[in-house]
Structure formats: structure tokens, C-alpha cells
Amino acid sequence: MNNTTDNKNMIYFLVISMAVLAIYQFFVFGPQQKKREAAMQVAAAASSSAAAKGLPLGGVSTTLTREQALATSPRITISTPSLKGSIALKGALLDDLYMIKYDQTVEKKNDPVELLTPAGAKNAYYVQSAYFAQNVPGMPDNNTVWTQTGGSVLSPGHPVVLSYDNGTGLTFTRTLSIDANYMITEDDAVTNTGAAPVSFQPFSVVMRSGMPADAGKNAVVHEGAIATYSKTMDKPKLGDYRTASLKYKDMAKPKDGKALESQDSVGGWYGITDKYWMAAVIPNQTQAVSYTAKAIVTDGVPVFRSGYVDAPVTVAPGQTWKAQSHVFAGAKQNTQLQAYEDSLHIPRFHWAVDWGMLSIITYPMYWLLDKLYAFLGNFGFAILALTVIVKVVFYPLAHRSYESMTKMRQVQDRLKPKLDAIKKRFPDDMQKQQEATMALYQEEKVNPMAGLGGCLPMLLQIPVFWSLYKVLQLAIEMRHAPFFGWINDLSAPDSTTIINLFGLLPFDPATVPLIGTILAGPLHIGVVAILYGCSMWLSQQMTPMTGVDPMQKKMMAFMPLMLTFFMAHVAVGLIIYWIWSNILTILQQYSIMHRLKVSNPIDTGFQKLGEMMNKGKKAA
Template sequence: MDNNRNVFIAIALSLGILLAWQYFVAGPQIEAQRQQQQAAQQLAESGTQAPSAGSGAQVPPAPGVAPQAPGAAPQAPPAEGLAAAPAAGAQASGEAAPRLAIDTPALTGSINLRGGRIDELFLKRYHETPDPESPLIELFQPVGGATPYYADFGWVTAQGGPAVPGADTVWQTTESETLAPGSPVELFWDNGAGLIFKRTIAVDENYMFTVTQSVANSTGEPVTLYPYGVIIRYGQPQTTGFYILHEGPIGVFGEEGLMEVDYSDLDDEQVTPPKVADGWLGITDKYWAAALIPGGDTPFQGRFLRGDSGALPTYQADFLGEAVSVPVGGVASNETLLFAGAKVSQLLNDYESRYGIDRLNLLIDWGWFYFLTKPMFQVIDFLFRFLGNFGLAILAVTVLVKIVFFPLANKSYASMSKMKKLQPQIQKLQERYKDDKPAMQKEMMELYKREKINPLAGCWPILIQIPVFFALYKVLFVTIEMRHAPFFGWIKDLSAPDPTNLFTLFGLVPWDAPAILHLGIWPIIMGVTMFVQMRMNPQPPDKTQQMIFNWMPVIFTFMLATFPAGLVIYWAWNNFLSALQQGLIMRKHGVKIELWDNLKGMIGGKKSKTPAE
């Protein structure tokens, strides 16, 4: 097998993988985003409202008893000296309920004192588009909005037990307060039968809430309660729907490890992980997540389930803790952590070590090839701290990859240069044995052996790019650090395709071109660099191979037009460095670079001359 055929096989393999990627990931991803935008617009126009408070959540039942519906507890008058807090913070749908504001460097929102739940959160550091004036990302939304999403906490008890606070309980606070780092808020509720419930909510400067629940018992007999935490989401969000990224219920459960549950998995029955003493559970999106981390180093029972609330399905992740005994005249407490925010890798790592949370970083879907993806991100993130631009970091990583594989690529290009010198002899063998393929292959292998050439060496420069390519694609696709990360000029988001388009004359023509006719500047640059690199080799003798080689840069140019701009920039820069390296090695071995001759031959439909000709 000659060198051209080896290169052809390597490129064909790469093309096949990229076509599959385009068909199963890139194209559907764009379509999913378009459908999501249309759905959001239709929902806004219809003014759809969610059902009343508490109707979608299912409180975990205590062991051996029937589930207790939220809101079943009777309401007691305010305790002496306490008053319900006045409204503080925006109410998404005009729901008449008192609120406490949340204001941190990373979050803004409010706590609904009806139910005492955290149900309104906006992420200050992230906007819907690269435009800093665009709306903030809304993570949690109160009941009454289009798609409610919130976290709630509480206690359950055996059937016939004392009244406990529920979804309709209006909690009280000593004064109007704002939850901020270093300034927790305290909520109180008296069940009127000897139990006073207290809920203290604290938050750090980022996305970690600490919810401490306590119960004071003056009933005259011990009371047994079970703590719980729940995250509930109304409606199924638009997801990418591909194996490359998990979105939906998720958790880590001790030795059982990571559990990823698709929304569709809950259509028929709930998913019940094993009972463990170490772990967490919640719901994740592409860039954001909400996760409950039960405290106390005691076993808890997790659960994922689907429900229905009017026209919207509800999806729930909850846990039920071990029994807590409240002695007569005593106080018992329970602590739960709530992560609600952006999945920043370093921040998740910090939370893991600070709170001893098991594998919280797995909220980021590093994929099956995490041993490549995660180091790739870490190197890019490290370089970003020095260069101040993720685009420059990608260019620097490309150079590092080139350095790592330099000996292998150098040997490969040297072998290709030697084979180029042998083209006249190879063509003579092809003409001599054109009717006897086995004999021709035997003679060619003998020729390679005499000249100490590895005919497969030409595949390596292309094959070694594939794992790097996919690792970088995964990093650009799943890490929030790359979201809306600018490069220079017109590239405002390295994780999105190049926004320019040749078919609108780069914005001069007011035409909404279809997706298939989107071709930005960077994909064109990539195509040119790929064309130059391929033209540095002589045209293959086979007509079919010639046609494929001639059209390969064009095909790749249109394919990569819908890929993240950061990936296209990497490919273009890699092509340039490869062409430069190959040119230097060819000159070292005295091989003529027939770029111009090959170009003329391609245009004229003639094969370029070999060195002997």
C-alpha cells in the first residue's frame, strides 16, 4: 500500500467520524436550540401559568407510612414577638406571599416565606447572550411562573404524628432581612402543639447554601421526625438529547458511584438509588445545576420521580434522612447543603475539599474519555490565567500538542518525504504489474524494505489529531468557562459557530440564509490551510483518490462551519503548523514542494510531474 493510499484511508476515517458527529450532534444541537427558542417564545406569548403552590411536589414518606401531602399541616397564629416578614424581592407572577431577598456577589433572588423554600435565583455573572445587557440567567423560578423550579426542605412524621410545616406554611422572621454572605436568615414556625420549628439559611459568596433545621420540643413526650430535602422542576427543559452530554436527574451514591437518569427514564417508574451515608443528588443542565448534599454522615434514601401538575410534568430529586429523636424539653437539628448555580470546575473542586463532598465535580459531564477531556481543560484553563484569553490558550495548547508529538510527526513527515522521492519507481512498478496486484504489492513492499520506509507513517499526522480534536470539542461543549468566551474581532463566543457568513457577504446582504449555507471566515481560513497542507503532497495516481483529495478541504470547510469557533481555530492553526513542519522536513530531505504545480494540475485536470519527470 503506497503512502497516498494510507493518507486517503486516514482522511476517510476522519471524514466518516466527523460526518457522524455532524449528523448526530452538531446539526441536531442547532435544531434543538432553535426549537427551544420557539418554545420559549410561544410560552411567553401564551402567558401559561403553573398550578398553585405545592401541587407538584411529593414529600418523601417516613419509613412504613403513607406519603404525607405538603401543606397538610394546620396553620398557627404568629408566635409572640414574631411577625411575618414584608415582601422583599420581585415576585415572578404576583403571588401574594412574603419574601426575603437574596443578594450575593453571584446571586440575586428571594426566599418565599410561604413554604420557606428557595425558589427565585438569578445568576449575576451569566447572561443569556454574550451581550452584557441581555437578561441574567434564571435558575430557580417561583410557582406561578411558566416553568417553576425550586428547592424545599422540611420534616415528615409517621401517620397521626404532630403537625409539621408544609408547602403552604407561612414562616415568620424577627425582622425584614436580606440573605447575604456572612448574614444568614432565620425562619420560625410554631405548630401550636408544643413544637417550634426553626430554619436557618446561610449562603457563601458563590452558590452554596447551608440550610439548618431545628425543632424545640415542649410537648411532654419525645417526638420522632425525618428530615428531607427536595428539588422539583415543572416541565421538561429542552436538552441536547445526545450521549455526549447528560442533562437531567443526577447523583453520586457512595460505592454505587455516579448515577445519571434521563427524564424519559422516569416516565414509567421512579428510580430509587441505594441507601447510603455519603453522596448527593439533584438535577443538572448543560451549564447549571441544583444539588442536595445531606449532612450528618448518616444514611439517607435518595429518590428520582416524575409527577404531573396540570399540563406540565414535574421532575423531582429528593432524599429522606434517618429518624431524628427530639427529647422532651430538648432541641434536635439537621443540616443540608444546597448547591444552586453555575458548574465552574474549580469551584466544584473547592466545594469537594471544603465540605468533603464526594465527587461533586461529576456535575460536569467529562464523558467517557475524561482522562483526555479533563486534562485538556485543565491545561487550557491554566494557560488562560497567563494569556487572559481562551482563544490564545487554545492556540498555545495546539503548540504544546505539536511539541509532544513532534518526534512521531517528524518521523512521519520524513518517511513521507522519502516516499515522495520514490514516486517514479512506484509508478514504474504500477505500470509493470498493473494486471498483477499481488505481485505489485510484493515488489512495493520490497522497495519500502530496501529504503527503510514505513508505508503507514503517513497516517499518523492525521490520526493523532482525532483524540485531541474530540477532547477539545467536549471541553468547548460542556465547560461553562468556554461559554461566551471571546477571541478577537468578530468571535464573541468560542463555544458557538463563527457568526459571519460568506453567503450574506458577511452581513452586507440582509438575508437569513439556511443553516446549510452558513460559512464563516474562520472555517474558510481552516479550509485554505487544509488545502495548502494537502497540496504539499503530489496528486495520487488514482482518479478517485484525486477527486476526493481535491474536494476534501471543501467538504471539511462546510462541515466545520457549524462547529464551535474555538475548534475551527484550533484546526486551522494546527494545519498551518503541520504545513510549516512538513515543509521544513521536505526541504531538509531535498524534496521539492510542488504546491504551485499541484494547484495548476488540479485546475487543469492534469497530474503534477514527479521529480523524475
């Protein structure tokens, strides 16, 4: 009996196990396998396409540390007032670069931002310039070790020379020069000492392995691939150039990732950009090129490529081909980008900064902010001054808008007794309330929608204020810029929090067991965010809500509280702008309401305060 029972149990166990395995195969393992196969097919197709364009394929992502990757190649030191790093002789790669004028954090000095990471290391990020040719042996690639034949350290005024002899009649020479900022010049030469002509295609590409850690956190400023190209191949003028961009996340989709592929241009520039930094390759501006910006996803890791391939070149025996190109690697300072655009005739190079669709407003606003910063010497003061200027420019429109709404509120205050009587007459019938209210308005010859008409001038200001918001997001000058007191970085969220009474209690909320991530995350509310919430609440109270549905009024009443939590995690410089804007709006509204003798929260508050003080004196 026990054996029979055991056999039954064993059969049940096997049946259930097979069912579980079948379910797992159908719903989990099968789809995963299909996804892997699809990804491999996409990668294979992309690799084939890339090879056809002369783009490099491998040697990007491994598990080497940065130090280990550096040690895999002899190197040439780079030393300028703005950059430090090295060039790998293996592949002649620009793959080790720090921006010494920018620290990673405010707290730790002399800890420069890393821009480029060595090939072979995790999250490799580098620039490669080489050649692609079919049926030509010995063409240099990313495994070719070049020889340093001139110069010692790449620095301003001190170029270095690299050379490579492929042993079959071709000699490659590259002279690298660098300025005091972020531009590297490459002068390439290929000499054919063989007996037959040789054809090849020079290429230059920016390659990046893996998604940046903070990619996508800033939805306002573009991060990803960027390309400026000509719409025509027939002697294009500046107006013939356009700038296209692809976000990291859109490029990194395994099946339907976006790409710019096999596009033709004359000159232009192509690269990968983050919020404040960029690496870009720049061909000769008279050279016909085919540019590509795409990502190849392998084992879940995207490898981003953005670059160009020159038109085929044929070098006859005894002849030397020469060409000059540039590589930009550094901070996106508008004035410096403009200088490169003018001196090197690089079309739309200042568009490396994401001015957006409203660039006609955004760019002049950035220019004005930069001038104010240069004059005042403090970026926080520059923000306050720019906000005042914008408010002054729009004062006539805003004044007309607020005045229209205030006058409507004045009418409603006059009719309030009659409106209250209507509510008492029809306490449970909203339809009859509305009918009686509209009849009263007609009798009094009042247009209840007149107040809403005052909103139209305010709507005209929205593009300007949006542009100002974008300017403050993309301004590199705001990064690590101090203001007052504890605010030492206008581009970072407020460091104070109400949880420890803004630093009065000696503990870090993030270290509290179990709930530390919540206290330091969603519940992290600083001084600046609270000031913003108060200013928004008072501004809301000072704005007449004529013609607004009661339910909408109730919802809007919660907006200051909701936005306080949201703004707590926004850059302090942006919150300061909103607080100051709210204060100016409150002052403007107060002057209108006081002049028209309409009740407002400020006068009412002072009146109640005076009454309380008088009661206190009488009680004493």
C-alpha cells in the same frame, strides 16, 4: 328513483363513516388512550414510590407567569455579589434566582441568566427542604407559610431565620446563610414541646418541570440529574464515592425512563445540572441518606426530581433535633467547586463538571488551559497556546508517523512510471492490475503497508485531542469570551455568513421570505468555517494517502466541504482550535516533505504561481 338513490348514498355514507371511525379508533385513538393509561399508571406508581421516600409530589407545573407565581407568596430578598432573587416563605422554597455575573446574551448587558424559576410557574425549577412523617399532623410542606423571625435580606454575613409552629407541639426553625458565591447553608432545628416522641424524615430535593429548551444540543457534556454517593455505608473514604448521571431525555421516557431510586449513601450530593449551571442539595457528610433521581411524566410534561431523604429521626418530648445541610445553586466554575470540596469536605464536588471517561487527561488539560488563560488574559490565545503545547508534546510521534508515510510516497513517486504502465497494460481488469502491482512491489522489495504503519502513532494522539475537544466544550470561561474583530463569543457559532457577503450586503438572510430559515440555517457559512475548510483541505493534501483505496480517497476529498457546513454551526472557539491545529500539521508536514524532497502542494503552488508571473512579464 331519486329516493332510492339517495337512500343508497346515505347507506354508503354511513358505512364509510363507520369504517373510518373504526380505523381511527383502532390505529389512532386506541393507541393514544393506551399510552395515556400507561403514563397514568407509571405516574401513579412513581407517586406512590415517591411518597414512601418522603419526596414532594405536586405544586410544580402550572400556567402561571413568573410574576404571578412570585406574587403567590411573601418573600425574602437574596442579594450577593453573584446572585439575586428571593426565597418564598410559602414552603420555604429557594425558587427565584438569577446569576448576575452571567448575561443571557452578549448583545444585551445586565440581563442575567435565570437559574431557578418560582414554583407554580411554567418550567418551575426550585429547591425544597422539608419533612416527611406518617400520622403526624401539621408537618410543613410546600403550602406551609413560614414566618421570618430574624434578618431582613439574605446576603453574605447576614443570615435570615424562618420559623413555623404546627400547633401540635412542634416548632421548626431554619437559619439560612449564604456566601459571596453560590453556597447556601441551612441550619435546621425541630423542638418537641409535646407529650409524646415524634418521628420524621428530613428531605431535600431539586425539582424541575419540563425539559430545558436547549437540552440535548450538546452531546459531549452531560445535562440532567447527577448524584455522587458512597458505595459503602461503613465509614466511607473518598475513594468509596462514585458519580452517576442520567440525561434528561432518558429520564423523561413515560414507560421506561431511567432512574436512580432508593439508593443508600453516607453524605454525597445530588442535583440537576446543565452545561454551565447546577442546583444541588448536599446533606451532612456523616448522615446516612437514601437518594433518588427520577422523572414523573404527567400529560406529556416530565417533572425531574433529584434529592435525598435522611434516616428517620425521633425527637423526645422537651428535646431539640439539629442538623446542617447545604444547597449549591450557580455556575460550575472549577476553582470554586474545588474550594467547596476542600472546605466543606464534599466528595468529588468538582465532578459537577463533566470530565468524562478520559478525566485523567481532560482534567489536567483543563487546568493547563485555565492557567494559560490567566497568564495571557484572552481565552482565544489560551486555546492557541494549549494547541501548540499539545503539538510539541506529540511532535516525536507525529514526526515519525508523517515521515514514514512520506517515505512511502517517495517510493511510489519513484515507481509511478511502472505503475502507470501496469494500468495501461490492464485497463479493464482491476484484479490483474493489483496482481501486477504486488509483483512489482515484491520485485522492488517494497512493503506497501509500511506507510500505514505510520498511522499507529497518530492513533495514540486521538484520546488527547478528544479530551481537548471536550475541555473546550465544558469550559465556562469560553462562554461570552471575545477574541478579535467580530468574534465576541467563543462559545457561539460564527455570526457572519457568505449569503450577505459577510455583512457587506445590508440584509439579514433570516428575513428573506420562504427561504430565510434555510439561508440562516444549513446555508449559514461564516468566515471561520471557510477558513477551517481550506485548512483541512490543505492538510489533507499534505498527508500522503499510501495504501488507501481509490474510492476512499474520492470520499475523503469531499470531507473538507462536508465539514465546512458542519463546523459552521459549532462554537467558534472549537473551530479556531481545529484551524490552528491544521496549520501546525501543515507546517510540520511541509518541513518533512521539503527535507525528503517529495512533491507537495505548497511548493507546487508557488512554482505554478511563479510560472504564471513569468508568462505575464514576457507578455508585457
